[in-house]
Amino acid sequence: MYFIQHIESITHQDSFQKENIWNELKPLAGENELISPDYKNYIPVAALRRLSTILRMGITAAKACQEKVPAEFDAISVGTALGCLTDTEKFLVTINTVSGDVLSPTAFIQSTHNTIAGQISLDLKNHAYNMTHTQNALSFEVALKDGLLCIDEGKHSVLVGAADEAIPFLERLRGSLIETTYPFTSGATFMVLSGEKGNSIASIRACNVSFSDKHTETQVEQFLEANHCSLQDVDLILEAGFDFKSKAKNHISFPEYTGFYQSASAFAVHMANDWLINHVNDSRILIVNNLELNKLGLTLISRNEVEA
Amino acid sequence: MRIYVTGYGVISSVGENSEENLLALRSEKTGIKQGKKTYTERFKVGEIHWSNDELVQRFNLTQHASRTAILGMIAAKEAFNGHLLDPEIKTGLISGTSVGGMDVSEIAYKDFLSGESDDLNVYKNHPSGTTSEQIAKELGIDGYVNTISTACSSAANSIMLGARMLLSGQLDRAVVGGTDGLSQFTIAGFRSLMIFDEEWCRPFDETRKGINLGEGAGFLVLETEETIKKTGKKPLAILAGWGNASDAYHQTASSPEGYGATLAMKSALSVAGLKPDDIDYINAHGTATPNNDLSESHGIKTVFGSSIPPFSSTKSYTGHTLAASGGIEAVFAILALNKGLLLPNLNFKQAIEETGLVPVKSYSEGNDIKHILSNSFGFGGNNSTIILSKV
Numbered sequence: 001m002y003f004i005q006h007i008e009s010i011t012h013q014d015s016f017q018k019e020n021i022w023n024e025l026k027p028l029a030g031e032n033e034l035i036s037p038d039y040k041n042y043i044p045v046a047a048l049r050r051l052s053t054i055l056r057m058g059i060t061a062a063k064a065c066q067e068k069v070p071a072e073f074d075a076i077s078v079g080t081a082l083g084c085l086t087d088t089e090k091f092l093v094t095i096n097t098v099s100g101d102v103l104s105p106t107a108f109i110q111s112t113h114n115t116i117a118g119q120i121s122l123d124l125k126n127h128a129y130n131m132t133h134t135q136n137a138l139s140f141e142v143a144l145k146d147g148l149l150c151i152d153e154g155k156h157s158v159l160v161g162a163a164d165e166a167i168p169f170l171e172r173l174r175g176s177l178i179e180t181t182y183p184f185t186s187g188a189t190f191m192v193l194s195g196e197k198g199n200s201i202a203s204i205r206a207c208n209v210s211f212s213d214k215h216t217e218t219q220v221e222q223f224l225e226a227n228h229c230s231l232q233d234v235d236l237i238l239e240a241g242f243d244f245k246s247k248a249k250n251h252i253s254f255p256e257y258t259g260f261y262q263s264a265s266a267f268a269v270h271m272a273n274d275w276l277i278n279h280v281n282d283s284r285i286l287i288v289n290n291l292e293l294n295k296l297g298l299t300l301i302s303r304n305e306v307e308a
Numbered sequence: 309m310r311i312y313v314t315g316y317g318v319i320s321s322v323g324e325n326s327e328e329n330l331l332a333l334r335s336e337k338t339g340i341k342q343g344k345k346t347y348t349e350r351f352k353v354g355e356i357h358w359s360n361d362e363l364v365q366r367f368n369l370t371q372h373a374s375r376t377a378i379l380g381m382i383a384a385k386e387a388f389n390g391h392l393l394d395p396e397i398k399t400g401l402i403s404g405t406s407v408g409g410m411d412v413s414e415i416a417y418k419d420f421l422s423g424e425s426d427d428l429n430v431y432k433n434h435p436s437g438t439t440s441e442q443i444a445k446e447l448g449i450d451g452y453v454n455t456i457s458t459a460c461s462s463a464a465n466s467i468m469l470g471a472r473m474l475l476s477g478q479l480d481r482a483v484v485g486g487t488d489g490l491s492q493f494t495i496a497g498f499r500s501l502m503i504f505d506e507e508w509c510r511p512f513d514e515t516r517k518g519i520n521l522g523e524g525a526g527f528l529v530l531e532t533e534e535t536i537k538k539t540g541k542k543p544l545a546i547l548a549g550w551g552n553a554s555d556a557y558h559q560t561a562s563s564p565e566g567y568g569a570t571l572a573m574k575s576a577l578s579v580a581g582l583k584p585d586d587i588d589y590i591n592a593h594g595t596a597t598p599n600n601d602l603s604e605s606h607g608i609k610t611v612f613g614s615s616i617p618p619f620s621s622t623k624s625y626t627g628h629t630l631a632a633s634g635g636i637e638a639v640f641a642i643l644a645l646n647k648g649l650l651l652p653n654l655n656f657k658q659a660i661e662e663t664g665l666v667p668v669k670s671y672s673e674g675n676d677i678k679h680i681l682s683n684s685f686g687f688g689g690n691n692s693t694i695i696l697s698k699v
Contacts, residue, residue: 076554082435083457092414095496096421108497109687112406113436113457120689122555127571130554130690131465134457136437142454147468149476172420177435178426211441211453268694294441 002148002193003304006068007158009270010037010057013186017064022276023209027256034186043123050106054165057188058116066124069192073148075129076117078144079143079162081136081262083113086167087153116163129155137240139164140189140266141209141289141297147206151195152196159179161190162263181243185259189266197304202276203258204269205300215296220244220288223298228307235282236275238268240291255291265289265297272301310455311471312536312543313696315529316641317386319379320626321354323524324366325386329636330643335689336671340627342506343435347492351504353446354627355490355520355596360412371448374409375489375523377439381446382637383525384483384547391481391529394575397538400452401444402470403487403527403600404462408436408455411491439487442595452479457631459686460593461552462486463526464634464694468550470530478537481492485635494630501560501619503597509628511594511621512601512667513687514658519595522627528642545642548679548697555689561599566607568691569593573611573681576693584612586679587695589650592667594621594685604683605663617681618630620653634684634692641680641696648675 009015014024016037034057034233039048042060051059058078066073091107109115114132121130125231129150135141148159166184193204207229210219224230237248245251254271258264265287272285283306289297319325321339322332333338343353345403354557360375367382378489378599380403393399413434419426432438452473456465463486488494498504505517530547530585531539553575555568562569577584593604601621608616622640623629629636644651678698685691 081437091497092417093421093491095492096418101499103496103500105497105500105502105560108493108500111497112459113685114459114686114688114690115559117458117561118554118690121556121689122559125556125567127554128555129552130458130688131469131552132688132690133456134436134455135440135453136435139437145478148477149472152476153472173428173431177431209454210451211444212450 002151002204003197004202004204004273005192005194005198005200006065006271007191007270008061008064009189009267010061011267012185014259020277021270022274022278025257028259041196051264052084052165053109053118054084054163055110055116058161058163059119061188061190062120062161063123065159065190065192069157073126073128073157074155074157075147075158076120076126077131077143077146077160078117079133079139079263080165081134081139082117083134084111084115085165087111089167098163102197131254136297137262138209138297140263141207141299144207146208146210147193151193156194158193159190160193161188162266163188164263166261180260182255182260185261187258187261187264187267189270190303191269200304202273202301203304205302207299211294213294220298227300229284234284234286236285237288238271238285239288242304243290244288262291269301276303309475310533311474311543311547312531313528313539313547313642314531314543315387315391316639316642317383317634318526319356319382320524320629320636321356321678322625326639334671336652336654338625338654347495348490352362352508352520353490353519361641371442371446374433375411375650376408376440377442377486377524379489379525380439380443383485384447384527386441387527387529388483394447395433396537397480398451399449399481400473400481401440401449402454402456402466403440403443404456404466404631405436405439406457406459406462406488406627407438407491407494409433410493411489413646414491414493447483449483456613456688459688460630460633461684461686461690463632464684464692466550467528467634467694468552468692471547471550473529474532480532483527484528484530485525486631488630488632490523498628504587505596508655509596509624510655511596511624511653512660512665513656514597514660516598516601518597520627522629524626524629524632524636526632526639528638543699545645546697546699549576549695551575551579551693553691555691557689560687562603562685564603566603568685568689569604569607569685570610572691572693573607576681576695580695582679585615587681588677589644589680590617590619591641591680591682592619592621593685594623596623602660602662603697605660605665609663616665618650618668620651622651624654637682638694638696641682645680645696645698646679647673648677649673650675
C-alpha cells in the first residue's frame with residue numbers, strides 16, 4: 001500500500017492548501033482561469049519574475065508538500081505531457097526573430113521538461129533520485145508508477161507530481177494534435193507517498209498503464225480482479241471520458257472539473273483522496289484515464305482500512 | 309536476479325549500425341564535421357548526413373516521423389533484431405529524448421510566425437512521448453511505453469528504469485535507450501549558453517572550450533534470467549548497477565566538486581556490489597565544457613581515489629548527442645567489454661592543471677575488461693551512472 005501523506009493542487013479550481021477540495025469544487029463553466037496562490041510565499045520575488053506558470057505551480061505545490069511532512073523526500077518523480085510550453089514557444093520566437101549572435105539563454109534553459117523536477121531539487125537542496133517522465137496523457141501515471149516502485153525499493157517519502165500549462169497556441173491544434181471540446185487549462189498536483197500509514201486516510205493500491213490500438217472493458221475488470229475487487233466494489237469512478245457512466249455507482253468525468261491538460265488525472269487522485277474524507281461509507285475509487293484513444297491508465301485508490 | 313543485455317543498436321555520425329560504429333572507434337575516426345544544414349553550417353557537429361525521408365527509405369521504416377523518432381526506430385530495430393514478440397513475454401519500451409519532435413515542429417512553427425500556412429498535422433510529431441510511441445509501434449511493442457526526459461542523462465535513466473521494471477517483475481523484457489535528432493532549437497539553445505567549441509571538442513583537455521553537438525540513438529534490450537530461459541537469447545553483457553542523484557547546485561552548471569556525480573557513481577557501485585577497484589574502464593560524460601569535465605574529474609577522484617581506472621569521453625567521436633548519449637555510450641561500453649577495448653579520448657593533449665588526469669589516448673584491444681562504468685549528467689542536476697559487466 002502506498003499511503004497518501006499529503007496532496008496539493010494548483011488548478012482552475014480553488015484547490016491549493018484546502019482542508020478538503022470538495023468544499024470548493026464545481027464543474028468549470030464559461031470563462032475560467034488558473035487560481036494562482038501567492039507564489040511569493042514560496043518563491044523569492046527575483047526568481048519568480050522569470051518563472052513560467054508551469055514552474056511556479058510545480059515548485060509551489062512541491063514546497064507546500066514538503067512543509068507538511070517531516071522527512072526530506074528520498075525520491076522525486078514528475079510527469080508532464082507537453083512540458084514547459086511558455087519557454088519553449090518564447091525561445092522559438094527568439095530564434096526566429098532575433099538576429100545577431102547573442103541570444104538570452106533563460107527561455108532555453110527553462111524549456112526542458114526536467115526543469116520542474118530540477119528546480120524542485122534545487123530549491124529544496126534535495127540530492128535524491130530525481131526523474132522526469134513524459135508520455136502524453138499517461139505522463140502522470142508513468143511518474144506515479146516510478147514513485148510506487150521507489151517505495152517498493154525501500155524509499156520512505158516519495159514526491160510524485162504532474163504539471164502542464166496551457167498556452168494560446170494550443171487552440172490552433174484543437175482537432176489535430178489535441179482532440180477535445182474542453183477548454184485548455186493549466187494545473188499541477190503534487191503528493192507525498194509513503195509505505196508507512198502516518199496520518200493518511202487513503203492509499204494508492206495500484207496503477208497500470210497501457211498503450212495499445214484498442215482498449216476494452218475487460219482490461220479494467222482484470223485490473224480490479226488483480227487487486228481483489230470488481231466494479232461492484234468501486235464506489236466512485238473518476239473518468240476522463242464517459243464510457244463507465246452507466247456501470248458506476250457514482251461517476252464523475254474529471255475534465256469537467258479540470259478542463260483539458262493531459263496530466264489532469266493527477267488531480268483526480270486529489271479528488272479521490274478528499275472524496276473519501278467526505279464519504280465515510282465509501283471505500284474504493286477507480287480513476288480511468290482514457291483521455292487519449294490509444295492509452296489507458298488505471299489507478300485504484302482506497303480507504304486505508306479496506307482490505308483490498 | 310541478474311539483468312542481461314541481449315541486444316543493442318546504435319546510429320550516430322560515425323556509423324549507422326554497431327558494426328560501423330565499432331570500425332570508426334577502431335580507426336580513431338571522428339564523425340564531427342562542419343555542419344551541412346543551414347542552422348549547423350557555422351558549427352562543427354556530429355551530423356548524420358541522410359535526410360529524414362532518406363532514412364525512412366534506407367531503413368524500410370513504416371512511419372514518417374520526426375528525426376528523433378526516426379533515429380530511435382533505426383537503433384531500436386537493430387537492437388531488437390532477431391527478438392520475437394510473444395504475449396507470454398511482457399515487453400516494454402522506455403526511450404529518452406530531450407526535445408522530441410522539435411526538428412519538424414520548429415519548421416511548421418516558423419511558417420506560422422512568418423504568416424505562412426503551417427501544416428497542423430506536423431505538430432502531431434512534436435510531443436516527446438509520441439516519439440517513443442512511434443518507436444514502440446515500429447517494433448510492435450505495446451503495453452508499457454514510457455519516455456524519460458532528463459536532458460543529457462535521459463537514456464541512462466531509461467536504461468536504469470528498465471532494469472528496475474524488470475527486477476520488480478512488471479516487465480520481462482525492455483527495450484531501453486535514447487534518441488535525439490539535431491534541431492535548430494537545440495543548436496540555438498547551446499549557442500545561447502555560449503558553450504560551443506568552434507574547433508573539435510577536447511574532453512578533459514586543459515584547453516577545452518566546449519561541446520560539439522551531435523545526433524543519434526542508442527538502444528539495448530534487457531531481459532531477466534527467467535526471460536532468457538524462454539527466449540534462448542545469448543547474454544551479451546550484464547547490466548550490473550545504476551545510480552541516479554540530483555546535484556541540486558545550479559540550473560545548468562555542475563557543482564565544482566562533482567557532488568551529484570559522486571553520489572550517482574557511488575550508488576551504481578553499491579547496486580552492482582562492486583568496489584571502485586573493480587572498474588576497469590570509465591566511459592565519462594566528458595562533454596568538453598570547462599565546467600563539466602572539471603566537476604566530473606573531481607567526482608571521479610573522490611570515488612576512485614588514487615587508483616583511477618582508464619577513462620575517456622567518446623563524445624570526441626560522436627559529438628554530444630544529448631538524450632541519446634547514455635544509450636550510444638552504453639553500446640560502446642558493451643563493445644568494449646566484449647573485445648577488451650580501451651576507447652581513446654580524441655584530441656587530448658594536455659591534462660587539466662587542477663586535476664592532472666590523463667584519459668585513454670589511443671585505441672587498444674584485448675585488454676582485460678570486466679566492469680565498465682558509464683556516466684551521463686544532465687542540465688537540471690540530473691546525474692546518472694550505469695555499470696555494465698562482462699557475462
